[in-house]
Amino acid sequence: MSITRVLSAALLALGLAAAPAAADSPSASPSGDDGAPTEAGTSFRTATEIEQGQQATASGSTGDYLYWSFPADAGQRPTVKATVKLPEASTRGGAETWQVDVYDGLRRRQACQYGTQTRTAAQDAASVDLSCTLRTVRGWSEPWANDPLPGTYYIRLTATGLGASELGLPVNAEVQVDSKDIGGAAAVDGSLAKPLVPGIATTAETSDSDAGSDATTATLSSIDPDDGWASGWWSDRWVWTAIGGVLAALAGIGGYALTRGSGRASRVSPGA
Template identity: 85%
Template sequence: MRFRRVLSTALLLLGVAAAPAVADSSPSPSPSGDDSAPTRAGTSFRTATEIGQGSRATASGSAGDYLYWSFPADAGQRPTVKATVKLPQASTRGASETWQVDVYDGLRRRQACQYGAQTRTAAQDTATVELSCTLRTVRAWSETWADDPLPGTYYIRLTATGLPASELGLPVGAEVKVDSKDIGGAAAVDGSLGKPLVPGIATSAKKSDSGSGSSKTALSSIEPDDGWTSGWWSDRWVWTAIGGILAALAGIGGYALTRGSGRPSRVPPGI
């Protein structure tokens, strides 16, 4: 009876410990929280258009231009960038076109794609080109010499490569979307950044309606809904607690099986 009570209590504690992991695995809403999608792209890192994960952004440009967007990615996430390019009419193009999407981290280091079609060549009669790039899982901490993806702002750069001069400037349309898969404790590390790698506050000269002047402009204001975690919590803590509870149950069960009924065995008379 005592063993059953101990087992019931341990199972109850196991359910309480696993509850945060189940709640944490549910998808979070889009950080943007806004139905209006951006309709333009930046032309450099500093002017990159900010988009939230799960939202689409569109832009019009010219063949040969660099189109930039930025998005936030936190520890434990594995972002996937998808881009669709609407090419000019086939009659205006003389040959095939090669398009490429690159992703850079907050230190402007180009991040390798774990998988996906990062570069594609479209034939002359092709109307659209679809590109994708799935990054490695964002780590909460890394060595200074490593190029691991870290929490912060990431930049998307979309452009055509090797275009002939006759096709430069032709109108194109672009659409990008960023989604992430939450990897969780499987990618957890012991350590965290002091701050996420996001652009700070820069002073830029602007002309106001009444004249010239300078004002402070935030280069990056977008972040995840629940803020930057920087790896302080992961479901690895939950599974560690579950392992400890199971080990305790195994010890209690082994003790109950080996100690017997607790009563001394009867000794036959005459011995």
């Protein structure tokens, strides 16, 4: 087999390995906000569910806690962005500090990898922008760790350190969550039996045998990723594994060809 044919076969194998990765890459979220929520919850249990890519809006008052929830799957790095339109400057007694926090399905507060999670708006400011980019969601983690895991995530937006005269002033909030697919760089060997969705362990699923019975559910979140939980079983980690295997095979064939050629030359007599 010539070196040219070996290289052609290797390129064909790499093309076949990369094709599923390209097919499984997530498509861009739709820009339309049809059906986006226009209110927020006041606690974890009443958090308003939003899809990633939706821009949710809500009206509230300074001093309120505003809650939303969204799903995040393994391999995603969610970014939460919030904009608060503040009351008239003449009604405010001074600067206001706003903060956005993100909690996972176990209500563990998740640290922001980067972003402006807390910001103080001057008295004459018309709005304040906040953002929080979480660490990449892992498919599995040690029980004692605080790593982000697949499941429901909660957004809590509120103002802190308000005076009594500033409580109850009307505000409008906008919240949106977008994720970047990190891929094989964040892949781990392991997965959760169930995503961290509150109540999922007590969800009653209807089977063919009890199709006539009334199935009830205790799930507190009804929004799942578009392709289902743990949909990212394929990642570019498989592609790089295939590339490594092909390169190793090429190195072996090349080494064999070189040593075979030098050995044949040494066996040929000078007078032949």
